[in-house]
Amino acid sequence: MSRPPNEIPTIWTTGFTDVFNTGTWRAATPVYAWRPSPCLVDCPIDNAIPRWIKYISEGDYQQAWLELVETNPFPAVTGRVCHHPCEGHCNREVLEAVVGINGLEHFLGDHALDHGWALPEAAEPVGKRVAVVGGGPAGLSCAYHLRRLGYQVTIFEARERLGGLLRHGIPEYRLAAQVADREIQRVVDLGVEVRTSTSVGDSQAFAQLREEYDAVFVAVGAQQAKRLPHLDAGAGAGRVLDGLDYLRRCIEGATRGLGERMTVIGGGSAAVDVARTARRLGHRVSMVALETRAVMPAQREEVEEALEEGVALFDGAMVTRVEATAGGLRLDCVKVQLDPTAPAGELRPLPVDGGGFVLEADVIVTAIGQDPNLTAFGGDIRVDAGVAAAAPDTAATTAAGVFAGGDAAGTSRFVSVAIGDGRRAAYGIAAYLGHPDAEVVVRHTLEQAVNRNEVNVFYFDFAERNEKAKAPVAERLTGFAEVNRVFTPEQAAAEAARCLTCGTCIECDNCFVFCPDMAVKKDDSKSDSPEGRYVILDQYCKGCGLCVAECPRGAVHLEQVTQ
Amino acid sequence: MEPFHAEPNYIIEEAPVFSSGHNACPGCGEALAVRYVLNSMGPKTVAVIPPSCIAIISGPQPYSSMRIPVYQTTLEASAASAAGIRRALVRQGKDDVNVLVIAGDGGTYDIGFQALSGAAERNEDMVYVCLDNEGYMNTGAQKSSSTPYLAYTTSTPGGKPNDKKDIAEIMAAHRVPYVATATVGYPEDLARKVAKAKEMRGLRFIVVLTPCLDGWGVPDDGAVRVSRLAVQTGFFPLYEVEEGERYAINVGPTPGWPVERYLETQRRYRHLTADQVAAIQAHVDHKWSLLHARAKVECVPMFQGAEI
Ligand SMILES: Cc1cc2nc3c(=O)[nH]c(=O)nc-3n(C[C@H](O)[C@H](O)[C@H](O)COP(=O)(O)OP(=O)(O)OC[C@H]3O[C@@H](n4cnc5c(N)ncnc54)[C@H](O)[C@@H]3O)c2cc1C
Ligand SMILES: Cc1ncc(C[n+]2csc(CCOP(=O)(O)OP(=O)(O)O)c2C)c(N)n1
Ligand code: SF4
Ligand code: SF4
Ligand code: SF4
Ligand SMILES: [Mg+2]
Numbered sequence: 001m002s003r004p005p006n007e008i009p010t011i012w013t014t015g016f017t018d019v020f021n022t023g024t025w026r027a028a029t030p031v032y033a034w035r036p037s038p039c040l041v042d043c044p045i046d047n048a049i050p051r052w053i054k055y056i057s058e059g060d061y062q063q064a065w066l067e068l069v070e071t072n073p074f075p076a077v078t079g080r081v082c083h084h085p086c087e088g089h090c091n092r093e094v095l096e097a098v099v100g101i102n103g104l105e106h107f108l109g110d111h112a113l114d115h116g117w118a119l120p121e122a123a124e125p126v127g128k129r130v131a132v133v134g135g136g137p138a139g140l141s142c143a144y145h146l147r148r149l150g151y152q153v154t155i156f157e158a159r160e161r162l163g164g165l166l167r168h169g170i171p172e173y174r175l176a177a178q179v180a181d182r183e184i185q186r187v188v189d190l191g192v193e194v195r196t197s198t199s200v201g202d203s204q205a206f207a208q209l210r211e212e213y214d215a216v217f218v219a220v221g222a223q224q225a226k227r228l229p230h231l232d233a234g235a236g237a238g239r240v241l242d243g244l245d246y247l248r249r250c251i252e253g254a255t256r257g258l259g260e261r262m263t264v265i266g267g268g269s270a271a272v273d274v275a276r277t278a279r280r281l282g283h284r285v286s287m288v289a290l291e292t293r294a295v296m297p298a299q300r301e302e303v304e305e306a307l308e309e310g311v312a313l314f315d316g317a318m319v320t321r322v323e324a325t326a327g328g329l330r331l332d333c334v335k336v337q338l339d340p341t342a343p344a345g346e347l348r349p350l351p352v353d354g355g356g357f358v359l360e361a362d363v364i365v366t367a368i369g370q371d372p373n374l375t376a377f378g379g380d381i382r383v384d385a386g387v388a389a390a391a392p393d394t395a396a397t398t399a400a401g402v403f404a405g406g407d408a409a410g411t412s413r414f415v416s417v418a419i420g421d422g423r424r425a426a427y428g429i430a431a432y433l434g435h436p437d438a439e440v441v442v443r444h445t446l447e448q449a450v451n452r453n454e455v456n457v458f459y460f461d462f463a464e465r466n467e468k469a470k471a472p473v474a475e476r477l478t479g480f481a482e483v484n485r486v487f488t489p490e491q492a493a494a495e496a497a498r499c500l501t502c503g504t505c506i507e508c509d510n511c512f513v514f515c516p517d518m519a520v521k522k523d524d525s526k527s528d529s530p531e532g533r534y535v536i537l538d539q540y541c542k543g544c545g546l547c548v549a550e551c552p553r554g555a556v557h558l559e560q561v562t563q
Numbered sequence: 564m565e566p567f568h569a570e571p572n573y574i575i576e577e578a579p580v581f582s583s584g585h586n587a588c589p590g591c592g593e594a595l596a597v598r599y600v601l602n603s604m605g606p607k608t609v610a611v612i613p614p615s616c617i618a619i620i621s622g623p624q625p626y627s628s629m630r631i632p633v634y635q636t637t638l639e640a641s642a643a644s645a646a647g648i649r650r651a652l653v654r655q656g657k658d659d660v661n662v663l664v665i666a667g668d669g670g671t672y673d674i675g676f677q678a679l680s681g682a683a684e685r686n687e688d689m690v691y692v693c694l695d696n697e698g699y700m701n702t703g704a705q706k707s708s709s710t711p712y713l714a715y716t717t718s719t720p721g722g723k724p725n726d727k728k729d730i731a732e733i734m735a736a737h738r739v740p741y742v743a744t745a746t747v748g749y750p751e752d753l754a755r756k757v758a759k760a761k762e763m764r765g766l767r768f769i770v771v772l773t774p775c776l777d778g779w780g781v782p783d784d785g786a787v788r789v790s791r792l793a794v795q796t797g798f799f800p801l802y803e804v805e806e807g808e809r810y811a812i813n814v815g816p817t818p819g820w821p822v823e824r825y826l827e828t829q830r831r832y833r834h835l836t837a838d839q840v841a842a843i844q845a846h847v848d849h850k851w852s853l854l855h856a857r858a859k860v861e862c863v864p865m866f867q868g869a870e871i
């Protein structure tokens with residue numbers, strides 16, 4: 001059989017399958033998109049944690065620090081004292097333990113101080129002035145972000161120095177004064193005008209500020225100690241102190257003559273700090289807390305450290321009566337249970353039958369919380385349950401141009417919350433003052449975050465979590481040197497390598513490698529895109545989802561095709 | 564936000580031989596294997612493909628997904644066809660062309676076996692890749708001699724009563740220059756083995772475990788995970804044998820990972836009783852001890868990743 005010349009036999013191939021449109025088979029399409037990590041969502045300052053940890057793991061500490069101070073100007077402070085809610089839902093827990101984010105922040109903060117790095121410069125002036133009342137973490141954070149937005153800022157601080165509770169509350173064994181001072185100075189160096197020993201003490205002074213400035217941020221903290229009148233009555237003058245007062249006296253060296261035995265009342269950080277400070281000054285210390293150890297508001301680590309340092313803890317108990325005796329004070333106490341039917345946030349102790357016991361002391365220190373003093377502002381702004389009412393996203397109060405944050409405006413009393421409030425206030429103020437490119441800070445939710453079913457931990461080796469080293473107990477009790485040691489560079493590198501970088505594409509190529517249809521392409525013209533440089537080829541993607549399943553970090557997700 | 568840049572640009576070197584627009588099911592493990600086999604062999608290759616899913620993936624005539632000459636042979640004759648093509652190339656003085664077979668398990672363990680065994684005995688010069696989806700999947704998921712013990716197929720509705728043939732050991736016993744096992748969950752390992760085989764001469768044999776989504780009962784995005792679990796639980800060891808005796812184990816099982824973690828990901832094992840799972844576990848353990856003895860090494864697991 002012969003065939004005509006030039007005719008291709010039908011069994012020969014004449015073309016390739018890439019002319020076909022197998023993309024029409026698809027019911028879902030992969031989409032590259034940055035997504036928040038749970039740590040970022042849980043961080044009150046919205047720190048871009050996966051990003052700066054990634055830079056640490058690459059050894060680029062300066063870039064890491066610059067990413068961090070985008071939101072938080074005080075990493076050496078928060079690296080020491082933050083209650084680190086960011087570690088609460090960390091996806092690394094799927095493997096062995098959450099990432100030591102707080103330890104890494106501490107490391108980065110100290111590294112920057114050691115190298116004298118300056119914060120990013122203030123922006124070009126926008127010609128408006130903002131007054132900040134209160135120079136604690138909330139006020140300082142707001143001042144920092146306002147400077148970076150180009151506003152002129154004046155801080156009014158009642159005390160002789162800036163810092164708020166960072167300087168006259170949290171003791172030096174947890175936060176050395178020079179650490180706070182140096183981080184604060186960096187903010188001041190951006191050109192913040194500071195008026196210390198200047199209280200905005202009455203409504204007249206406040207009215208004048210509102211007159212002179214385009215906006216005011218009220219961040220006066222919560223300085224008024226709550227008291228227990230039934231103790232004052234039985235004990236006699238000078239035998240019952242409040243915690244903040246005691247800590248301030250310690251800083252000023254005025255604690256002589258209080259006697260040897262101290263009972264601290266309270267279950268929060270402040271109470272633990274009083275107890276541990278007193279141990280360092282030679283007191284025998286007992287501590288009485290309404291809550292049991294498991295649910296005490298103080299952080300677990302600090303309670304453990306207090307016990308190591310010899311504080312005798314009576315948890316789930318309260319003092320019912322105090323009597324002055326020849327030998328000092330007699331404290332009648334009783335074991336309690338907390339009424340589970342009490343409304344959320346309210347502690348209703350129910351004495352346990354036969355749970356009575358007696359403590360002896362020379363002095364009682366109460367640390368059961370503080371209230372803000374808002375007398376100067378209360379006439380203008382609404383005050384709800386003792387704190388300034390402020391919008392969660394902008395910190396705006398009910399008075400035009402007046403914003404409030406930190407302890408003065410909330411009951412979540414943490415340094416990081418104060419810093420986050422200050423940041424949100426700065427952007428809220430900028431939006432109020434019509435800044436051309438400032439947008440109100442948008443908070444993400446855990447529902448939006450990459451969750452543990454969306455990460456693929458096959459791509460990570462098991463690695464133990466690194467913990468900060470601690471000074472030995474005997475050494476701790478001899479003075480006020482810091483207890484926690486910063487990570488070594490080796491620890492920092494190992495800990496940073498544990499982060500899964502949830503929600504942020506790091507161009508690992510997995511999605512590209514695992515596509516059976518070669519429907520993922522790298523497009524170098526997209527190399528500046530935060531989603532990475534990958535594109536899905538519509539013509540070929542069959543929507544199998546392998547790229548999504550094999551992305552270690554949830555940086556690509558499937559969306560249903562709707563037609 | 565500045566993006567993060569990864570260097571080097573591509574983690575696996577690929578020549579663009581396999582084309583998009585092919586006919587494999589969405590998420591097909593076999594298509595993924597074809598990608599790394601063809602793209603590692605490169606354009607100077609002639610492929611021989613018997614009837615199988617691979618033949619379907621290679622394209623509806625007159626279109627091809629493979630930018631190389633492909634000869635579709637009969638199910639019995641892949642190795643014989645490849646041997647003939649090699650001899651013709653030699654006769655034409657072409658010594659820079661690779662001859663590659665890509666066949667299914669039915670076409671390798673069963674129907675094409677005598678041609679393969681003969682070619683191996685003569686040490687014919689070819690790379691023979693078996694894409695093992697553990698059954699005659701293209702014709703409706705019947706059992707092959709590669710189907711594992713107790714797995715459901717349409718022709719073993721109660722679970723297959725016999726064990727899976729150990730094709731890697733059978734080929735090693737032919738004392739060919741190179742035998743390797745690989746799977747799509749470890750694409751770098753697969754690509755490396757193909758590239759290594761390409762540089763050798765004589766009969767080089769690679770069996771690649773390729774999950775079949777429909778035949779095994781695996782979701783569309785599951786091929787890679789299941790493939791990896793096969794290795795992590797010790798069900799499918801990744802290893803190489805040179806000259807029939809020099810063994811190297813590449814990836815060992817993750818300590819403490821029971822084979823149940825692999826079995827529970829697939830519908831074809833859904834009917835298993837606890838006793839049957841234990842029997843499969845005992846079997847896997849025994850085969851590892853045999854492999855260790857042959858390899859004369861304790862396997863140090865290379866990777867201990869986890870899975871959720
Ligand atoms: C003992 C103790 C330990 C703590 N430990 C921790 C911890 O480990 N981790 C943690 O996250 N949080 C801790 N906290 C809570 C944390 O310190 C506060 O939540 C945080 O400091 C609040 O910041 P702020 O800026 O709102 O207020 P503050 O820090 O209280 O600062 C307010 C500032 O405003 C000034 N001011 C007040 N009134 C006026 C006025 N009328 N005019 C001008 N200035 C005024 C004050 O002098 C002060 O400097 C602790 C608190 C205490 C008391
Ligand atoms: C001698 C012979 N018997 C039966 C068939 C029908 N047939 C075509 S493909 C196929 C299945 C091959 O199975 P396998 O080699 O495992 O490839 P898979 O389809 O699973 O990829 C069968 C039985 C045939 N083509 N030739
Ligand atoms: S693994 Fe990293 S990015 Fe993910 S939640 Fe933990 S710290 Fe954040
Ligand atoms: S792996 Fe490929 S085909 Fe599958 S969804 Fe992703 S891009 Fe589409
Ligand atoms: S798999 Fe890797 S490259 Fe692809 S989106 Fe995820 S992080 Fe980016
Ligand atoms: Mg098959």
